[in-house]
Amino acid sequence: MDFEKSTTTTGKQLRRTRDGRMIAGVCSGAARFLGVDANLVRLGIAVFTLFGGAGIALYVIGWVLIPEEGAPTSIAEDLLKKASDSPTVQDAVNKTKDAVNKNRSHT
Numbered sequence: 001m002d003f004e005k006s007t008t009t010t011g012k013q014l015r016r017t018r019d020g021r022m023i024a025g026v027c028s029g030a031a032r033f034l035g036v037d038a039n040l041v042r043l044g045i046a047v048f049t050l051f052g053g054a055g056i057a058l059y060v061i062g063w064v065l066i067p068e069e070g071a072p073t074s075i076a077e078d079l080l081k082k083a084s085d086s087p088t089v090q091d092a093v094n095k096t097k098d099a100v101n102k103n104r105s106h107t
Helices: 026-034 038-050 054-065 075-085 087-106
Strands: none
Touching (some): 026 038, 026 054
16 A cells, blocks of 8 residues: 655644734644633633742743744744854854863863
8 A cells, every 4th residue: 555645734733823812822822732712721821920920931931932823933943043153152152162171181
């Protein structure tokens, strides 16, 4: 039998949504991914915010790491790409590697 692989992805992808968003679409995207109402996810974020402030941190992390609908990469991936292209960052990485290697050879 000859099975052809599908070129389209049939699985769900976690994406920030444009429709149903209130701020950045993190809760509505997570709700769509999980198959629940967006207000339940928002309520969960609010509870985490009230008890220790973790909800705000989770939302910001989601905003940075989860790509928006239609975007191939997330904000974090875009920032890392820009940083890796910067000569200043490359120089700092090389200096750090040299310092680590120098410390290893002395011990």
